[in-house]
Amino acid sequence: MLNGIDDEEKWLAEGIAGIQHNAFYMHQALDSNNLREALKYSAQMLSELRTSKLSPHKYYELYMRAFDELRKLEMFFKEDSKHGVSVIDLYELVQHAGNILPRLYLLCTVGSVYIKSKEAPAKEVLKDLVEMCRGVQHPIRGLFLRSYLAQISRDKLPDIGSEYEGDADTVMDAVEFVLQNFTEMNKLWVQMQHQGPGRFREKQEKERSELRDLVGKNLHVLSQIEGVDLGIYKETVLTRVLEQVVNCKDDLAQYYLMDCIIQVFPDEYHLQTLETLLGACPQLQPTVDVKTVLSRLMDRLSNYAASSEDVLPEFLQVEAFTKLSNAIGKVIEAQVDMPAVGAITLYVSLLTFTLCVHPDRLDYVDQVLGACVKKLYNIPKLEDSRAMKQVVALLSAPLEKYNDIVTALTLSNYPRVMDHLDNGTNKVMAMVIIQSIMKNNTFISTAHKVEVLFELIKGLIKDKDGADVDELDEEDFKDEQNSVARLIHMLYNDEPEEMLKIICIVRKHTMAGGPKRLPFTVPSLVFSALRLVWRLQGQEGDIVGEEVPATPKKIFQLLTQIIEALSAVPSPELALRLYLQCAEAANGCDLELVAYEFFTQAFVLYEEEIADSKAQVTAIHLIIGTLQRMNVFGVENRDTMTHKTTGYSARLLKKPDQCRAVYACSHLFWVDDQDGIKDGERVLLCLKRALRIANAAQQMANVARGSSGPVILFVEILNKYLYFFEKGNQQITGAAIQDLIELINTEMQSDSATPDTASDAFLASTLRYIQFQKQKGGVMGEKFEAIKF
Amino acid sequence: MVLVLAIGDLHIPHRAPDLPPKFKSMLVPGKIQHIICTGNLCIKEVHDYFKSLCPDLHITRGEYDEDYRYPENKTLTIGQFKLGICHGHQVIPWGDLDSLAMLQRQLDVDILVTGHTHQFKAYKHEGGVVINPGSATGAYSSFTYDVNPSFVLMDIDGLRVVVYVYELIDGEVKVDKIDFKKTPTTRSAH
Numbered sequence: 001m002l003n004g005i006d007d008e009e010k011w012l013a014e015g016i017a018g019i020q021h022n023a024f025y026m027h028q029a030l031d032s033n034n035l036r037e038a039l040k041y042s043a044q045m046l047s048e049l050r051t052s053k054l055s056p057h058k059y060y061e062l063y064m065r066a067f068d069e070l071r072k073l074e075m076f077f078k079e080d081s082k083h084g085v086s087v088i089d090l091y092e093l094v095q096h097a098g099n100i101l102p103r104l105y106l107l108c109t110v111g112s113v114y115i116k117s118k119e120a121p122a123k124e125v126l127k128d129l130v131e132m133c134r135g136v137q138h139p140i141r142g143l144f145l146r147s148y149l150a151q152i153s154r155d156k157l158p159d160i161g162s163e164y165e166g167d168a169d170t171v172m173d174a175v176e177f178v179l180q181n182f183t184e185m186n187k188l189w190v191q192m193q194h195q196g197p198g199r200f201r202e203k204q205e206k207e208r209s210e211l212r213d214l215v216g217k218n219l220h221v222l223s224q225i226e227g228v229d230l231g232i233y234k235e236t237v238l239t240r241v242l243e244q245v246v247n248c249k250d251d252l253a254q255y256y257l258m259d260c261i262i263q264v265f266p267d268e269y270h271l272q273t274l275e276t277l278l279g280a281c282p283q284l285q286p287t288v289d290v291k292t293v294l295s296r297l298m299d300r301l302s303n304y305a306a307s308s309e310d311v312l313p314e315f316l317q318v319e320a321f322t323k324l325s326n327a328i329g330k331v332i333e334a335q336v337d338m339p340a341v342g343a344i345t346l347y348v349s350l351l352t353f354t355l356c357v358h359p360d361r362l363d364y365v366d367q368v369l370g371a372c373v374k375k376l377y378n379i380p381k382l383e384d385s386r387a388m389k390q391v392v393a394l395l396s397a398p399l400e401k402y403n404d405i406v407t408a409l410t411l412s413n414y415p416r417v418m419d420h421l422d423n424g425t426n427k428v429m430a431m432v433i434i435q436s437i438m439k440n441n442t443f444i445s446t447a448h449k450v451e452v453l454f455e456l457i458k459g460l461i462k463d464k465d466g467a468d469v470d471e472l473d474e475e476d477f478k479d480e481q482n483s484v485a486r487l488i489h490m491l492y493n494d495e496p497e498e499m500l501k502i503i504c505i506v507r508k509h510t511m512a513g514g515p516k517r518l519p520f521t522v523p524s525l526v527f528s529a530l531r532l533v534w535r536l537q538g539q540e541g542d543i544v545g546e547e548v549p550a551t552p553k554k555i556f557q558l559l560t561q562i563i564e565a566l567s568a569v570p571s572p573e574l575a576l577r578l579y580l581q582c583a584e585a586a587n588g589c590d591l592e593l594v595a596y597e598f599f600t601q602a603f604v605l606y607e608e609e610i611a612d613s614k615a616q617v618t619a620i621h622l623i624i625g626t627l628q629r630m631n632v633f634g635v636e637n638r639d640t641m642t643h644k645t646t647g648y649s650a651r652l653l654k655k656p657d658q659c660r661a662v663y664a665c666s667h668l669f670w671v672d673d674q675d676g677i678k679d680g681e682r683v684l685l686c687l688k689r690a691l692r693i694a695n696a697a698q699q700m701a702n703v704a705r706g707s708s709g710p711v712i713l714f715v716e717i718l719n720k721y722l723y724f725f726e727k728g729n730q731q732i733t734g735a736a737i738q739d740l741i742e743l744i745n746t747e748m749q750s751d752s753a754t755p756d757t758a759s760d761a762f763l764a765s766t767l768r769y770i771q772f773q774k775q776k777g778g779v780m781g782e783k784f785e786a787i788k789f
Numbered sequence: 790m791v792l793v794l795a796i797g798d799l800h801i802p803h804r805a806p807d808l809p810p811k812f813k814s815m816l817v818p819g820k821i822q823h824i825i826c827t828g829n830l831c832i833k834e835v836h837d838y839f840k841s842l843c844p845d846l847h848i849t850r851g852e853y854d855e856d857y858r859y860p861e862n863k864t865l866t867i868g869q870f871k872l873g874i875c876h877g878h879q880v881i882p883w884g885d886l887d888s889l890a891m892l893q894r895q896l897d898v899d900i901l902v903t904g905h906t907h908q909f910k911a912y913k914h915e916g917g918v919v920i921n922p923g924s925a926t927g928a929y930s931s932f933t934y935d936v937n938p939s940f941v942l943m944d945i946d947g948l949r950v951v952v953y954v955y956e957l958i959d960g961e962v963k964v965d966k967i968d969f970k971k972t973p974t975t976r977s978a979h
Binding site: 486584768772 | 878
């Protein structure tokens with residue numbers, strides 16, 4: 001192979017040398033106005049172009065050298081004063097050149113001068129030249145010769161407004177000339193593939209490719225001819241070009257030329273000739289990448305539509321969408337072996353076009369999706385990842401365009417397309433949908449739409465048959481479920497009946513999610529329902545409707561069932577918190593029995609399921625805090641609850657925890673608002689119990705560690721004494737507080753005391769507080785005077 | 790001038806999908822020196838988001854937080870001020886200012902930042918200042934029906950702290966400010 005390249009270099013060098021050599025003598029002849037000699041040497045020079053040894057790339061280099069020299073010759077030809085021969089005679093003279101190739105180059109060169117002289121109509125000369133060039137049938141040589149003809153004739157076409165237009169010369173003649181040259185060039189180009197042995201096929205393809213612009217140039221020229229209006233384009237240009245494209249039956253040429261037509265001629269023309277253009281597609285060779293051709297056409301048309309609003313009616317008038325849609329259908333039908341990714345890419349292009357040109361025609365959009373579904377129907381599950389990516393692109397396009405998932409939800413074929421994705425990609429798409437909702441802050445406001453939405457994201461909501469949740473990466477799974485949890489808050493309607501329907505649908509779907517998903521989805525659903533309860537709280541009476549109206553009671557029934565599901569996980573701590581939230585909400589609705597039931601559930605969980613001591617401490621504080629705010633309980637029920645609660649508090653594992661929980665319980669007997677319970681005695685009982693526990697803690701510390709225990713507990717209890725003292729609990733006297741302060745001081749100063757800056761600081765700040773209250777004067781000041789230290 | 794963001798009770802994803810967009814556009818990395826978070830984020834994503842705003846992040850545990858390792862309460866010193874953080878579900882009665890004052894005495898801090906009720910409060914008492922930044926997402930709360938999203942920005946400058954509260958009311962961000970000064974002789978802020 002290397003040898004071959006070396007040889008080519010050698011031949012090229014020889015060729016160039018030959019040209020230079022003859023050019024030198026040609027220049028001498030030109031300088032001395034010697035026409036005969038000039039012709040002789042130029043013919044010799046042009047003989048170098050007769051070589052068959054060079055590849056197109058190298059031939060081009062040789063050709064360019066010759067081209068440059070021919071310009072000088074042309075200048076000489078023009079000056080008939082210099083050589084004394086008329087251009088008509090010159091035209092005759094050059095035909096005596098020995099070999100046909102030099103002869104024709106010279107003829108073209110003279111032809112250029114001839115046309116310029118206007119001694120004959122341009123069309124006559126052009127016709128003659130384009131016919132004569134048939135004499136060279138060698139592909140490469142012929143192509144370059146005709147390319148030369150095209151180059152020199154470019155500015156001499158009888159276009160409208162050009163100097164070469166006349167009665168005999170019209171734009172049609174110009175068109176005819178270019179078309180003929182184009183047709184012949186294409187034939188030569190196609191012929192190249194039949195040359196040479198098969199093993200050089202790849203090299204040949206590459207070489208052919210290098211020459212394609214020579215052929216395509218003609219189309220450029222056609223597009224530049226002013227006189228070619230839509231009519232001429234439609235009747236003559238497109239018809240003839242397509243004829244050649246289809247008839248040449250060469251896939252390389254067909255692909256290139258179709259694309260060339262699309263890129264070179266105005267979009268307006270394409271719209272008006274859409275049927276013709278599309279009609280050619282099924283006639284192309286099956287190996288032609290027609291989907292790329294169609295995609296590029298649709299892209300151009302999309303951009304055209306985007307450029308100006310005035311253009312849009314035209315699209316409707318020519319029924320662009322229908323034609324494109326049908327054409328694509330035909331192509332897919334015809335090319336049975338087209339892989340899935342090819343078909344889907346086509347639909348993606350069509351959808352992009354539709355969204356760009358007809359965004360308001362949701363029926364069109366749905367149609368495209370439907371066509372894609374039909375194609376996918378024959379493929380049970382797509383295996384190809386590229387095809388998958390295209391399906392995702394197909395589904396994402398409407399989301400991005402409409403910025404509003406609600407519109408996408410109305411497309412009936414949307415979920416059907418999603419069904420064809422594999423599990424992994426389906427979930428990716430579901431996440432894309434959720435993110436689109438979150439990003440655009442869209443609210444989904446009807447039960448029906450929620451149902452459709454959940455159908456779309458069902459891959460995230462529950463396990464597909466056979467799929468193994470354990471296989472999923474934990475982080476990814478968490479992300480997914482948190483996204484679903486967040487999504488639930490975007491499902492909202494002001495109207496309570498509709499909102500309740502929405503909650504029921506969400507419940508139906510999330511309950512099927514299994515124990516792994518419930519801890520994520522249940523809280524969101526619960527709080528969404530509790531929000532609805534808040535809204536209904538104020539409303540009186542029944543709402544008129546066919547079904548049972550939305551009432552807090554009904555919602556609480558739902559809530560009980562929803563939270564119960566957490567036992568399957570199990571998630572007792574979460575369930576306890578949610579039960580307490582519901583109890584508070586029931587309190588707000590004045591539903592004593594419902595609230596009682598929720599508390600019962602919470603207590604049961606506490607007793608039976610929450611064993612971890614830290615968790616117990618938090619749980620008991622939540623219970624105390626919630627219970628303290630309950631005002632719906634009658635005396636008996638309240639007593640039962642507080643009794644249980646103080647009991648749990650006293651039975652916590654660690655003494656300090658016990659102490660704190662018990663003194664927290666003191667607040668259960670004192671509620672600050674006007675109707676609230678204010679049982680001073682029981683408050684004091686709690687505080688005294690807390691003191692006993694603190695004492696016990698001290699003794700234990702002495703025994704177990706030989707040092708004093710947490711003095712700070714006493715300071716905390718002291719603060720509680722002060723709290724109730726201030727609130728007016730008669731059972732708490734100044735003397736009692738004084739005693740407590742003394743006790744603390746004793747403990748702190750005892751031999752076994754370990755220095756504890758926290759306790760010291762707390763005591764100091766507490767004493768400062770007492771001092772501050774004393775100095776307040778008035779009622780408070782008097783009260784605090786009772787405390788002496 | 791030291792800027793401290795006090796924020797909490799977002800309850801993402803249990804009660805709210807995300808921070809309000811208007812808040813998100815205001816909270817830009819690099820402007821804030823410290824973040825104090827009362828708890829109930831609830832997920833790691835929110836933690837990471839705060840971390841991206843400011844690396845000096847202090848969080849205490851709310852009862853719904855995913856991460857169990859956040860402390861029950863925390864104290865830190867910024868400039869001349871001692872600050873304490875506690876979510877507040879541990880202080881009974883919930884939202885009771887006198888009980889919170891007790892916690893403040895116990896932690897021995899000038900400023901106590903606490904949450905749980907989702908109601909903005911800036912309360913001055915003998916022992917110092919109690920600040921509740923409210924809920925940054927306006928999350929559901931049994932304390933109040935309509936929760937406006939809110940957060941607090943404290944500007945600590947010497948012995949003075951200016952508390953800016955940002956509230957989202959009817960789609961507009963409203964700002965209010967309260968001044969607190971600490972006298973150097975007494976240990977508490979007035």
